[in-house]
Amino acid sequence: MPSRxxxxxxxxxxxxxxxxxxxxxxxxxxxxxxxxxxxxxGDIADKVMHGMLETDRxxxxxxxxxxxxxxxxxxxxxSVSVSGDDADELRGYWAELSGSGTVSVALExxxxxxxxxxxxxxxxxxxxxxxxxxxx
Numbered sequence: 001m002p003s004r005x006x007x008x009x010x011x012x013x014x015x016x017x018x019x020x021x022x023x024x025x026x027x028x029x030x031x032x033x034x035x036x037x038x039x040x041x042g043d044i045a046d047k048v049m050h051g052m053l054e055t056d057r058x059x060x061x062x063x064x065x066x067x068x069x070x071x072x073x074x075x076x077x078x079s080v081s082v083s084g085d086d087a088d089e090l091r092g093y094w095a096e097l098s099g100s101g102t103v104s105v106a107l108e109x110x111x112x113x114x115x116x117x118x119x120x121x122x123x124x125x126x127x128x129x130x131x132x133x134x135x136x
Contacts, residue, residue: 001132003084003089003090004083005081006059008062009061010063010066011066012065015064018063022053031051031052031054034048035047039111044068047065051064062081079126081128082127083131085134093129094117097119097127113133116129
């Protein structure tokens with residue numbers, strides 16, 4: 001999969017409803033994974049850990065519910081996602097973006113199997129970098 005850059009929006013428990021609304025607006029295919037699917041129980045189990053809307057026009061919108069313990073601030077709840085399977089390319093972006101910024105999640109293998117990291121660059125923009133396994 002070639003690398004892609006797209007917005008990633010955080011919600012306070014309404015990610016599923018928002019993504020379904022955006023699907024009505026833009027059309028496309030919606031994929032939703034819950035926290036429960038990855039072994040987290042309690043109140044967050046049915047909340048969206050990761051959702052992605054891909055449209056026929058080439059739009060991609062990602063979203064999630066903010067997990068407990070993380071700050072949710074409307075207006076500051078949009079970040080930029082860079083993802084794909086070219087590990088060298090994506091690690092290069094990570095090095096540049098995080099180098100003069102602040103790392104909040106180290107770039108390392110995560111419970112869903114991908115290598116993921118989150119940082120805020122020197123301009124205050126939050127970046128999510130996700131390296132998936134190459135698909136044959």
